[in-house]
Amino acid sequence: MLRSAGAADAMDGLMQPRPLTIAHIVERAERLYAHKCVTTAGADRHTYAEVVHRVRRLATGLDLLDVPVGARVATFACNNRRHLELYLALPATKRVLHTVNIRLSSEHLEYIVNHAEDDVVFVDRRLLPRIWPSADRMPRVRHWVVLPDGSDHPIPADPRILDYDELLMRADPFAGSFEDAFASADENLASGLCYTSGTTGRPKGVLYSHRSTVLHCLGTLAAGLIGLSESDVVMPIVPFFHANAWGLPYGALMAGASLTLPGHSADPVHLLQLMEAERVSVAGAVPTVWSSLVPRLGNHDLSATRFLLGGGSAVPPSLSETYRAATGVPITHSWGMTEVSPVGAIGGTRTQHRGATEEEQVAVRAAQGQPLPLVNVRIVDVETGRALPRDGHAVGELQVSGPWVASGYFRRGADDSFTDDGWLRTGDLATIDADGYLRLVDRIKDLIKSGGEWISSVELEAAIASHPDVAEVAVIARPDPRWTERPVAYVVLRDGSDHTAEELLRHITPMVAKWWLPDDIVFMTSLPKTGTGKLSKSSLRESARIG
Template structure:
């Protein structure tokens, strides 16, 4: 009988990832886009600045367990904070710059932030947090900005790094200790905090890398997904540990400046929400753009239309990989990398890449309907529930028994099915499924079909009341400039793409689909606009 092992119990921490990348990949670069040029530092230089930041924060009284907030774009300084704060034993709190003033006030209070690092260009937004800022002991400003808006003394980031010596001695940190705090986007109430452990960030980085991201030494990774959103999908830690250059777009997230950054720095990998890449795709249809350096792009946060996957492959030679997860999952759960047996033609590849994705190692998943676990047969549908080493089992400061099962699974709120080979397909969110005449309509599948029309830029679908069928889909569509497409045209287009009874009778053409703070379609707002009667609907009168 063997009752113990001979293996080292070295904690799995962010500090271990930091030390590895600093020494093994010292010459790789962190590159920040300034709009017309780049500034760059090596990993070794970043590591030195990171240690100086930790020493500077310690001089302000920050101790292990204290919370340090960031209100920042994706840039070099944000990378430094990603390592300095957790490695010194404190907790990094990434504040969403797109929250409402009330939500921001709530999140700062809920986190108990002692210090906040803020980009100078975002001072005005941070100032709207109001009374919550009075509980923050120090505000550190990165770059230039109107500090008078804060009506309080501030510390300049460069000054904080100027005096402390390099070579900060990292304390011993247990892998179970909190490393980061990230709040959900608050689309269904107040944002909820998820406190990530060092172990969760370490295992997530390794699991995501092994599960198909394939980021490695020599890659150049453009991280468009915000660092305030689900830890930038773990990519800061993954790229640092694996030796990929980290390309940061700063505030330049619109299609034109983003494409200029791509053309200038030649990334071969990137990650962002679908709305970002849809904008790039539309720009490419209006003018010549060069995406030839990009080999693969991870798209997550919302379902990726098959038409987008196919267009990027055929028009630009870019392979889209869909990722699925959520803040509570650190966030990665699946990646839509086609199996080795799949044919290599664009149509077949697009079919696989438009799926929600295959489970990555470390994530366990089950489909539950009516309290009964369903088989992985590609047909049985139910709520998607997950568990694993980087998946939350409770919220910070909030009890939510409806979100977590008694036997330790996270209820994702997604409805889906799983094929025998572990590929999952989300068919809808539980709150977005449309039940018409007793039958379910998948808003995700219907949206993806509509957006495949060549004159449709964006499309989303919500359920609205109907006298006969209880509920019917309302299609909210954004058309290309100067398009003359009618509801009848779109209904004919859908005739051979979805079930006949799925096709909407009611349509509304809008200038833009409203977005949430993390770039997802805001269906809650569209439902409110419908109730208020502010949407111009073409079709039968409402029931």
């Protein structure tokens, strides 16, 4: 068909308008990779064929519960096989998967479930005591479905509470094609809902579509980036509630890779034993988790590993290089946000770096990387909004656009998180070089302004983290009557270390400007974390303000 487009004629292609949906991911796994396995905690082992058969039962079970199309259905669960079944059945039946952070305060938990107007909550049995006290303050929830997880926590006698496996046994498997049910549907139907951490106000809901999820999934399969393939064994250590576990579950299923899920435990020995026993080739976690494994790396065979993904916060170069020395595989930087589904950029060296010196390659690996295909990034002057050059030196606010980037927030009015031309304002300060490499300088809110000059908390943290006895570090601004703000470092040392603040200052003195040196180094046994495992600088700021 020809149609007018100004002075020239444009022509439509003659291709089938089949929608991009998660239903395709489900049926692809069932048809092509039925023999592949999903393993939870090294014990619960099911093939993809068995998992999808249970997904078909769950699809009918949702009908038995009269869950309407478009309803938000919450999951309050760890990384396990039953949670994966919900990942597939809910969007494949046109419901909305709402993954809820299991570490939230009661206040935020109640706000999120009520704001989403969740119809049903699926909850791990061991987590039921965390959420059940709030049940009566979540009046829209009609059913609470308990997922058996091997625990024996008591279950209250309440007609609203159902058993997950009993529900599936009552339901006949859905015999049709999930994909055919979507044949005439809009691929922009909502598929998932995830709320931001709410560290600077009420959490905000990011509503993913089938189209955005499938395109993000394809991005994780791109060769030269994460490059998931059929030969991989993928282990999402990052929680399922953290922006769909960075897309790794959907990506693994689409590629035909086996999945290893850690269950409820994040114990370092448990994680390393799983990686060794299951021959995990790809794993993703936040830096604090990767750091916790370091003392035991030498005790396990991780020779199957080809790709270790770090995100959620900046990966200290020293941590990445520690893994490279111990396993041959560095931790690869990524950058993203809940609003970016979440992966927007992946780090690592490319062909142009083959002739670079070792020091130059380390610097490249320390960058957050290049944007994934279909993702666009730019930096702008914070005050004027003027676009800044991609020269690796100019620092500006990072803005992002693309088909898996949010355009607004769920049930929320106009928000200054978006520009007039539709780009997402990330709140990150960054540089972009001529090769498109993104390097984060800091969060705008985390910069320290001392005597009228800026200090990057990220760079100062990286310098301190380069000391081999530093397990964790966070740098914040403390009010100062003379300089307005001065940096303070909070440090966790590795077991057995007795280094002093003076020794750490001597270590970093050659690395940073003298006036960047922290006024104080506070040693702690652990640093406060957000619900997704990131360092909670807001908690440190509050303690510094009160102190």
